[in-house]
Amino acid sequence: xxxxxxxxxxxxGAFWWGxxxxxxxxxxxxxxxxxxxxxxxxxxxDWSGKPMTEVKEPGDDxxxxxxSLVADDNxxxxxxxxxxxxxxxxxTLQPAGYVLNVGSKTFYVTFKTDGTLSDGTTxxxxxNAWNSENGGNGDLSxxxxxxxRYKTANGHNDIMEARIPxxxxxxxxxxxxxxxxxxxxxxxxxxxxxxxxxPFILAGIGMVIALGGTGAFIKTKSKSKRQRNx
Numbered sequence: 001x002x003x004x005x006x007x008x009x010x011x012x013g014a015f016w017w018g019x020x021x022x023x024x025x026x027x028x029x030x031x032x033x034x035x036x037x038x039x040x041x042x043x044x045x046d047w048s049g050k051p052m053t054e055v056k057e058p059g060d061d062x063x064x065x066x067x068s069l070v071a072d073d074n075x076x077x078x079x080x081x082x083x084x085x086x087x088x089x090x091x092t093l094q095p096a097g098y099v100l101n102v103g104s105k106t107f108y109v110t111f112k113t114d115g116t117l118s119d120g121t122t123x124x125x126x127x128n129a130w131n132s133e134n135g136g137n138g139d140l141s142x143x144x145x146x147x148x149r150y151k152t153a154n155g156h157n158d159i160m161e162a163r164i165p166x167x168x169x170x171x172x173x174x175x176x177x178x179x180x181x182x183x184x185x186x187x188x189x190x191x192x193x194x195x196x197x198x199p200f201i202l203a204g205i206g207m208v209i210a211l212g213g214t215g216a217f218i219k220t221k222s223k224s225k226r227q228r229n230x
Contacts, residue, residue, distance in 0.1 A: 008090030033103070035072035040163050042122035042146035047079050047161070055186035057091040062201035063090040069180050076100070076164040076192070078180060088154025092115070093147055097184040102169060107131045111162060112143055119151035127162055129169060140168045150218070 038046050053179040055065040055173060068079040083091035107129040115123040127143035145162035166173050181189040 014056065030217065036070050036077060038070075038077050038161070038163070040144040040146050040161055042148045042161075044079070044148075044159055044161060044210060050079070052079075053190055054189055055182075055188045055190075057186055062086065065185050066183075067180075067190055068202075070090075070194045071166075071173075071178050071180065071192040073164060076102075076178060078160075078162045078164070080160045082159070083152075083154075083157045086154055087150075087152025087157040091155060091157045093158040093160055094182065094184050099181050100164075101177075101179045102166070102171045103117045103178075105131060105133065105169070105171050107169060109180075110161065111147075117149040119149060119156055121146040122146055125162075127164055129164070130148075130171070140164060142168050196203055 004018060005024060020219065031051075036046075038050075050068045050070055053067050055067050055070050056063060062085075063083070064085050066081040066084045068077075068080075070077050080093075082093060082188050083089055093111070093113070095112060096110045100107040100109050108131075110128040112123055112128060113123050113125040116123075117123055123146070125145040125147060127140045127145055129140055129143075130138070142165045143163060147158055147160045149156050178192045179189050
């Protein structure tokens with residue numbers, strides 16, 4: 001009976017270990033490609049459900065922007081809707097003035113469109129990131145961005161999405177804090193944290209359960225032997 005209990009406990013621990021390891025590998029593979037399933041293609045449905053921040057100047061309740069910043073171990077993703085409420089006013093893409101902080105590193109980011117925007121069009125662009133400590137990064141060849149302009153009753157509105165590889169910024173991914181702010185758009189700061197260690201905690205729990213059960217069995221067996229010898 002005791003051997004059966006030991007076998008059950010050991011198998012349970014192994015199950016937890018195997019399950020958590022599989023989860024860790026799945027999370028690692030997903031992170032290596034795109035943890036958030038965001039595609040930079042000018043279609044913005046994949047930003048649904050992502051954390052959004054309203055950005056504006058104090059007292060200006062008309063020119064409200066909507067922005068999002070998320071990151072995984074490989075990329076930073078940025079979303080900007082210039083005029084989600086009214087489709088007018090300050091609704092043309094703000095290309096410069098973005099201050100990006102990754103851990104202790106600061107980058108000054110500019111988004112440059114490759115073509116002229118007109119109503120109903122989507123254009124690609126180039127992301128430029130400058131950092132004095134790294135000697136300046138210039139245009140990021142692996143970064144991607146798309147801007148879409150659509151006609152509204154109050155004029156037009158621009159929406160942008162971009163992906164910035166951490167490798168091109170010469171910084172590592174992980175659980176460091178990443179922030180983005182543009183004083184031209186508002187006083188708010190976007191914050192994201194990359195990386196996750198959650199699945200590995202489950203692996204540890206599985207091993208503790210397995211080892212704890214084994215220890216309990218050994219202790220019970222030793223106690224039984226002492227009683228027989230007495």
